[in-house]
Each structure stands twice: as structure tokens, then as C-alpha cells.
Amino acid sequence: MARVSVEGIVKRYGTVAALDEVSLDFEDGGLFALLGPSGSGKTTLLRAIAGFVFPDRGRIRIGDQPVERVPVEKRDIGMMFQNYALFPNMSVADNVGFGLRVRKVGAAEERRRVGEALELVQLEGFGGRKPHELSGGQRQRVALARAIVTNPRVLLLDEPLSALDKALRVDMQFELRRIQREIGITTILVTHDQEEALTLSDRIGILRDGRLVQAGPPREVYNAPADLFAATFLGEANILPGGGAGIVVPEGVAPGAVLAVRPEAIAMTRTEPEGAGLSKCVGVLERRVFAGAMATCLVRREDGGEMKVVSRDQDIPAGLTEGDRLWLSWPVDKTLAIPPEG
Amino acid sequence: MAGGTAISGARAGLIALLSPAYLWLTAAIFLPLSAMLFFSLVTELPFGGAEWAFTLENYRAFFETPTYATLLWKSVRLGLIVTVVCLLVGFPCAYVLAKAIRGRAREALFLLVILPFWSNSLVRIFSWAIVLRGNGVLDLGLNALLPFEVDVSLMFTTHAIVIGLVHSYLPYVILTSYLALQAIDDNLIDAARSMGAGKPTILWRLVLPLSLPGLVAGAVLIFVPVVGAFMEPRILGGRVGTYYGTVIEDQFVAVYNWPLGAALSFILLAVVLFILAVASPMLKRAQA
Numbered sequence A: 001m002a003r004v005s006v007e008g009i010v011k012r013y014g015t016v017a018a019l020d021e022v023s024l025d026f027e028d029g030g031l032f033a034l035l036g037p038s039g040s041g042k043t044t045l046l047r048a049i050a051g052f053v054f055p056d057r058g059r060i061r062i063g064d065q066p067v068e069r070v071p072v073e074k075r076d077i078g079m080m081f082q083n084y085a086l087f088p089n090m091s092v093a094d095n096v097g098f099g100l101r102v103r104k105v106g107a108a109e110e111r112r113r114v115g116e117a118l119e120l121v122q123l124e125g126f127g128g129r130k131p132h133e134l135s136g137g138q139r140q141r142v143a144l145a146r147a148i149v150t151n152p153r154v155l156l157l158d159e160p161l162s163a164l165d166k167a168l169r170v171d172m173q174f175e176l177r178r179i180q181r182e183i184g185i186t187t188i189l190v191t192h193d194q195e196e197a198l199t200l201s202d203r204i205g206i207l208r209d210g211r212l213v214q215a216g217p218p219r220e221v222y223n224a225p226a227d228l229f230a231a232t233f234l235g236e237a238n239i240l241p242g243g244g245a246g247i248v249v250p251e252g253v254a255p256g257a258v259l260a261v262r263p264e265a266i267a268m269t270r271t272e273p274e275g276a277g278l279s280k281c282v283g284v285l286e287r288r289v290f291a292g293a294m295a296t297c298l299v300r301r302e303d304g305g306e307m308k309v310v311s312r313d314q315d316i317p318a319g320l321t322e323g324d325r326l327w328l329s330w331p332v333d334k335t336l337a338i339p340p341e342g
Numbered sequence B: 001m002a003g004g005t006a007i008s009g010a011r012a013g014l015i016a017l018l019s020p021a022y023l024w025l026t027a028a029i030f031l032p033l034s035a036m037l038f039f040s041l042v043t044e045l046p047f048g049g050a051e052w053a054f055t056l057e058n059y060r061a062f063f064e065t066p067t068y069a070t071l072l073w074k075s076v077r078l079g080l081i082v083t084v085v086c087l088l089v090g091f092p093c094a095y096v097l098a099k100a101i102r103g104r105a106r107e108a109l110f111l112l113v114i115l116p117f118w119s120n121s122l123v124r125i126f127s128w129a130i131v132l133r134g135n136g137v138l139d140l141g142l143n144a145l146l147p148f149e150v151d152v153s154l155m156f157t158t159h160a161i162v163i164g165l166v167h168s169y170l171p172y173v174i175l176t177s178y179l180a181l182q183a184i185d186d187n188l189i190d191a192a193r194s195m196g197a198g199k200p201t202i203l204w205r206l207v208l209p210l211s212l213p214g215l216v217a218g219a220v221l222i223f224v225p226v227v228g229a230f231m232e233p234r235i236l237g238g239r240v241g242t243y244y245g246t247v248i249e250d251q252f253v254a255v256y257n258w259p260l261g262a263a264l265s266f267i268l269l270a271v272v273l274f275i276l277a278v279a280s281p282m283l284k285r286a287q288a
């Protein structure tokens, strides 16, 4: 296990900067999620840490060792691929034992550690099967066992769960988290799924066009986005007009900052809500979409702006229908103050 | 009941659709083969009112004259040598084509690989004759480059035959290996590297086992025709170019003993099938 850090790394493909001066620290034993839209450089960053691509500039350290010029084979990492990449010509045990055999640990030791790894991912007794005889979730587990069996210094996962269906994905998220905690391995995970990033990780980093937009604990990034992109990429945000009648600007907000509020922070009432520390405005309900436990409402403010509200069905005033006038309110301290761009 | 009719109707349609293919197969393979089998079992060709009778004499000739077995063994050995050389040369070529080169360059190289298919095989063989003979292109070229005199006259040697055959059959291995290598997911190789495997380990434990079907297909495509080859041995081998295939050819075109030629051909067919049958379980085990 080791701490990983990248410092000012740049990787260009022709004129495209896949990575542009990215600096990040990955704490020892932590689970870090890399998020970003397609083409933002997540995979490139992960592969640079793995050693498949060498950055044009910048430094990468695993533990205390600078590794910018060390090829993958020598970096002592574990990696899990999106399509699992299990060796089809080998049994599950041989797949898991591959890295051990490369390290020449001996047959008895190999058998013991493969057994342990398979037990960790709850696949005891599957060692003799071929990959094509496994379900998607089981392949996933084999790939994970294979990636961690050599006790690598860092575990790298590129969209490891995206090939699974929703229910299995949630199971595997818990599984992954459990195993990661159990062995305490520094883990870097690339994902498209912001929910996955929020539930799984200790810290997240948001990339955009090869640049790091923001990094920090999920709650912090969610509650204090560094810019408009981070605010809208991670969850949704209603952009507020620069101070209307009932909309209170929180204290200490920098001039030029954009105010916003998350859809789930807003309460809906028929009458004007009373109480200190509330921001409020009036609107007309345009659309109400029922989605299981939660309902999503679209409200048109009087100044023409649109607000999205997500709330539990029973918290919506009874009998509220489309076209009704209503009040929206939220605690002033739930207002996001987003620093101006640039 | 209606369902049953529909199914049998569909089957009738299927048979109607497939029948041209089967008719063609029958005409193209089974008719000539049966004719040959018939020829191999008679004393004389039953043409022009000749007297003929059924006999096993032609097969007995093979076992009574040890020369045939010797030549057959010589041909099998030639087949093995050519196959092995083709695999050793062709697999690395296919590997470079499939894994190291991308884009336009790959297409261009691919065209060069299949170029021999476009030229007439006789032209190809005679070109080799011009290159390999004493005072030929190779001889003159080497002597122009080297400071000392060398005398390379490969013509009418086994080497010449092997060179000619390898050149003719190399594209088969390259193509089949290329297809097999192309199907190997690059992520598998990346995964092996991430586990610390170097190039030799990846080649030996991953790439070779996964491309084995392609190698086997290529080997069969080469071995079978080379064992019966007669053109290359005859033209490039001269006096040393007597092989099982040339003997069969002689029976048909020179001696005009078709029954013996047909019997020798069937023995060759049997031996080749036997070799393939023995080799295939071993290869299956190697792959598992």
C-alpha cells in the first residue's frame, strides 16, 4: 500500500491535451473516484498512473518512488478492466495466480494465496472453471481477485462496474468497498456514474478537458462546488437570479458569484412560509413527475426562470396540480455560492 | 397440426435452398473422388473397349516396392519442414502486422503478403529458378556485394525446393495467424502487463495459446498440399526432386498408368488423414 501523487502531468495527443497540468494526491488506503464527462482524460490519467502511457511532462510517485519512466510491468500495480479482460485460455485459479507465477512465489504459496483471494471475493470452489462458465458478476469478482492477489501498492479500476446491470452494480459497489476496506489498498476508480462516485469514495476528483476542476471529499464538493461546471456535473443545481425579492444572499459571498440551490433543498408550500433564515420565491407548477419514492417538479418562477424541485411525495402539499401558484423556500445556508469562472 | 405443417413446410424450403450447394459439392468432390477410387481398383482403364477387371494389385504394388514408402516418407518430411519454416517465418510477420502496425501501413503490407496469390504459380517457380541457379541473380548479387568470391548454386537442391514451397505457402500461415491474433483483445495483454508479465511470458502463456487455432489451420493448409507437391520439386529440384507427388504425376502424364497413380493417391490421402487424426487430440490438449 502506498500513497500516490501526480504533479503537473501533461499528456498531448497531437493538438489534444488529454491531460493538462493535473496535480492530485491519492491518500494511502483511500478510495478515490475520478469523474468527468466523456473525453475528459480520466482513462488517460489512470493509464498514466498504471504506466501504460508516459506523460510528456510532470511527475508521478507511488510511495516514495518516482515512476514516470517505469513501465507497467515494473510498477507493482493491480488493475481491473472494464470488460474484465480475463484470460479465456486459463482457469479461474490460473487467472488469479498469473501474477504470482510471474513473481515465482512457488506452487504451494500460489495455491494458498489464490485460495485466499477467491475467498475474499466469495468465489471459493470456482478455481477450476473457465471464464466463459461464469456469470458477469462472478467474472467481475475474479478480475478483482486477480488484481489484488499480488498485494499491489495501488489498485486501479477503469469503470469496473459499468458492464453490470443496476441491481448487480449496487451489490458490487458494496462488495468493492468492503474488500477495499478489508485490505486497506489505495484505490483509484474511474466512473461515469456520479452516484457510484458519491457512495463509494472517500474523495473525488472532477476532470474536464484534461484539467482538474475540483477535488475533495464528496460532501464538500457537493456542498461547495468550485465552479458552475462542478455544480451542475455533480448533482443538479438551480441557478438563482442575482438577488430577487425574497432571495437572501448569504453573508461573505464574493462579488460576481453565482447563487444556486440543489433541487432537494427546496420545500414547496401553498402559503408564504414563515421563519428566519429562509430564502423564498413564488412560482407556478408546470410539471410534476412521479418517480417512486421521490417526485420531481418543475416550477416557473415569476421572473421566468425555471426551478427543479425533488422531494418526497408526501411532502408536497395535498392536491397540488399543474398550473397552481406556490411558494418555494430553502434555508439560506443551503444556498450555493459558486465562484465566478476564470 | 397447423404448426407441424408449418415446420415441415419450412424444412422443405430449407432443403430446396440447400440442395444446389449439396448438388455442387457432390459433383465437385464426390464424383471425381469416386471415379478415382474406381480407377484404383481396376487393371486397365475401361475406355476404348479395353479388357478390365477389379483388382487390389495397384495397392499391393505400394507395399511390394519399398521405393514408394521411402518417397512417401521423404514427402512427409518435406511437408513438415516447409510447415515448420512457414510457421516460424509467418507467425512473427502476422504478429507485427496485427499488433505493432496501425492504419495505412498495415493495409499496404497486407497487400504485399497476399501478392503471391495473384501470380501464376509456374511463373513464381521459374522466377525462383532464375534467382537460385549458379550464375543466377542471387549468385551475381552476392558476388557484387561481397569482397570475396562465393559460389551459390542452390538450384536443384532440397533447399531450392523448400525455398520455393515456403514462398508459395507462407501467405496461408500469415493470414490464419493474423486473423487469430487480431481476435486477441489488447486489454488481455495490458492486463498481463499490469500483473508484471514481460514480453516472453505474455507470448508464451497468452498470445501463443490464444492463436493456436490459427496456427493449426495454417499448418494444415500447408502440410496437406506440400506432401503431394510435384511442381516445385520437379522444377527446382531437378534430379533430387523425386518425391511421392512427382511419382503420382508420372503415373498420370508419363507412364499413363492411371490405376497405379490413383491407388498411390488414395494411400497418400489415407496417410495425411491419419496424421491429422493423430495430431488433433494432442493440439486440443495443448490448447486447454
Ligand SMILES: Nc1ncnc2c1ncn2[C@@H]1O[C@H](COP(=O)(O)OP(=O)(O)OP(=O)(O)O)[C@@H](O)[C@H]1O
Pocket: A013, A016, A017, A018, A036, A037, A038, A039, A040, A041, A042, A043, A044, A045, A192
Ligand atoms: N491513444 C490516443 N490517441 C489519440 N488521442 C487519444 C488517445 N487516448 C486518448 N485520446 C484523447 O484524449 C482525450 C481523453 O481521453 P480519455 O480516454 O482519457 O477520456 P475519458 O475521460 O476516459 O473518456 P470516457 O469517459 O469516454 O472513457 C480524448 O480527447 C481522446 O480522444
Ligand SMILES: [Mg+2]
Pocket: A042, A043, A044
Ligand atoms: Mg475512459
